[in-house]
Amino acid sequence: EVQLVQSGAEVKKPGESLKISCQGSGYSFISYWTGWVRQMPGKGLEWMGIIYPGDSDTRYSPSFQGQVTISADKSISTAYLQWSSLKASDTAIYYCARQDSSGVLEYWGQGTLVTVSS
Amino acid sequence: DIQMTQSPSTLSASVGDRVTITCRASQRISDYLAWYQQKPGKAPNLLIYKASNLESGVPSRFSGSGSGTEFTLTISSLQPDDFATYYCQQYNSHSGTFGQGTKVEIK
Numbered sequence: 185e186v187q188l189v190q191s192g193a194e195v196k197k198p199g200e201s202l203k204i205s206c207q208g209s210g211y212s213f214i215s216y217w218t219g220w221v222r223q224m225p226g227k228g229l230e231w232m233g234i235i236y237p238g239d240s241d242t243r244y245s246p247s248f249q250g251q252v253t254i255s256a257d258k259s260i261s262t263a264y265l266q267w268s269s270l271k272a273s274d275t276a277i278y279y280c281a282r283q284d285s286s287g288v289l290e291y292w293g294q295g296t297l298v299t300v301s302s
Numbered sequence: 303d304i305q306m307t308q309s310p311s312t313l314s315a316s317v318g319d320r321v322t323i324t325c326r327a328s329q330r331i332s333d334y335l336a337w338y339q340q341k342p343g344k345a346p347n348l349l350i351y352k353a354s355n356l357e358s359g360v361p362s363r364f365s366g367s368g369s370g371t372e373f374t375l376t377i378s379s380l381q382p383d384d385f386a387t388y389y390c391q392q393y394n395s396h397s398g399t400f401g402q403g404t405k406v407e408i409k
Binding site: 285 | 303334336345348351389391393395397399400402403
């Protein structure tokens with residue numbers, strides 16, 4: 185069974201750094217792109233970027249380029265999304281998802297709520 | 303960037319109604335269009351890919367059509383479990399864009 189399990193909710197202050205995780209199981213993690221999607225409170229879905237753990241090829245949406253860093257550790261089948269300096273506007277639920285070869289987000293993690301508040 | 307526009311933003315309907323949601327792309331995307339359903343507090347769930355292909359396990363009352371720039375998601379007979387928000391997404395292997403969502407509410 186394909187599963188993506190994300191790390192737990194985080195509460196941070198503006199300016200702090202953060203790295204959240206997404207562990208895949210039930211499939212060959214290095215053979216599929218893993219994507220990240222943001223959902224701000226009460227808002228829609230936003231495609232952030234993807235990583236191919238096999239070779240760490242990473243692509244970002246122009247809206248998120250330079251704002252976050254996507255990485256992966258294929259030895260533990262885990263993808264990461266990180267911030268170096270959080271802002272209140274980063275408050276959102278972040279989902280990871282397995283992407284098939286065409287770009288469809290087939291399987292989703294349960295989401296990680298990130299709250300940034302002073 | 304390719305922009306995706308869904309209509310309507312909110313739809314009020316009754317159980318048993320036929321419901322149609324439209325998604326328009328700002329440029330031609332062939333049939334690289336997916337539909338997702340999201341219920342409150344839950345992750346999105348893939349319903350349809352490549353414009354008209356039903357994901358395994360999705361009820362047959364859901365169908366998709368279209369190509370180029372205009373696409374539709376149809377629910378042939380709305381069920382209580384279908385009240386949710388629906389998103390279209392254009393995709394290719396290296397990028398994607400979602401529509402703003404359509405909330406299907408109980409009338």
